[in-house]
Amino acid sequence: MNQQEMTDRIATGQGFIAALDQSGGSTPKALRGYGIEDGAWNGDDEMFALIHEMRSRIIESPCFGNGKVLGAILFEKTMDGTSGGKPVPDRLKERGIVPFLKVDKGLEDEANGVQLMKPMPDLESLLARARDKGVFGTKMRSVIKANDTAGIKAVVRQQFAEGARILAMGLMPILEPEYGIKSPDRAEGEKVLLEAIMEGLDALPEGQQVMLKLSIPAEAGLYRPAIEHPAVLRVVALSGGYSTEEACAELAKNPGMIASFSRGLLQDLRATQSDEEFDATLGAAIDRIHAASVA
Known part of the structure; x- marks a missing residue:
């Protein structure tokens, strides 16, 4: 897909955007949800390797490329990795999925009831690499x-x-x-x-x-x-802590918004599932989120 094709896919596509962008701080929680406990890795490199295996398993699942997923938001290390033997952005586009990149560096301490983003002095260099x-x-x-x-x-x-x-x-x-x-x-x-x-x-x-x-x-x-x-x-729309069922029910009340869920997409996936179980579980979540996004 070229730039215009990606623009059109996001603007008019009937589907949703998957959030696969858990960063360093949220990765252990994501892995625990996937059934991998904290003691299963030694250091950040092994931790990120495990989360990349999960993300690659999602990207390569047959149901992920069935047209219902319009885009995917990636963590920087995922963007730099491979899936299906190809760079992740290329592999996503090959499957009809538009790649996005999480670029913020986390949150400042709370003030005035909000948390602003931390400064991003190297943003342009990251954007050039992503582009x-x-x-x-x-x-x-x-x-x-x-x-x-x-x-x-x-x-x-x-x-x-x-x-x-x-x-x-x-x-x-x-x-x-x-x-x-x-x-x-x-x-x-x-x-x-x-x-x-x-x-x-x-x-x-x-x-x-x-x-x-x-x-x-x-x-x-x-x-x-x-x-x-x-x-x-x-x-x-983000799922914001809602379960898949809750998020889909609330989203369906808001025509014109489509999903960009993380927890709502991944909550029932487990490392111990067979490929058939994994694909069936992911496919069911994709179907539910897609239906809410096009309601």
Whole structure:
């Protein structure tokens, strides 16, 4: 797929984006969920080798390339690895799946009810490498924990500022200001978030587009204005701690949003499953998430 084909696939495809981007801090938890306990590896290299084996098993599963998965978000080490004997971005595109890269370096300490992203001084060099490997876009995550207007606006300003750096390098940014689903004031705070997002979208230069990755809103249909904005290529939803069933049920209430799930996709996969069991389990999750994304 060339750049235009990837753009069209994401813009109009009937499916969802898989999140396979667990980083150093979240990898042990992901491995435990997969049935591999902490003592099974010695050092980061062995840990990342194990998580890469899991991701490659997912990428090579027959159901992963059945057309229902539009894209996949990768961790940097996954982008640099291989699957099916080929570089991962090339292998994904061969299977009709658009590759994205997680680029944030984690979160700052909480202030004003939010966690901003840590600085990314080497972002351009990472983006150049990703672009050379055929990656289409990026994803970066901030977290909102409370309805604090100053904090929410700071998160959105930072997301759009970093998005401008990504656009300048010829890649498509997914802006992810995640609103914690357990926040008691989420319904009101998400309205503040939407207002800040719309201001950022309106300020984009004509012809530029971004993607948004948002928590499934407490008020169904809240993000419709962003979905319909000409500066938005696609709005995707994170599972945010919901189970697969919960996330799919909530997502189906929001036409125009498609899934970009991690836990909601991977929760029932285990290292001890046979290939047949693994493929059947993954296929069932893909079917459920696809159905919610096209509802």
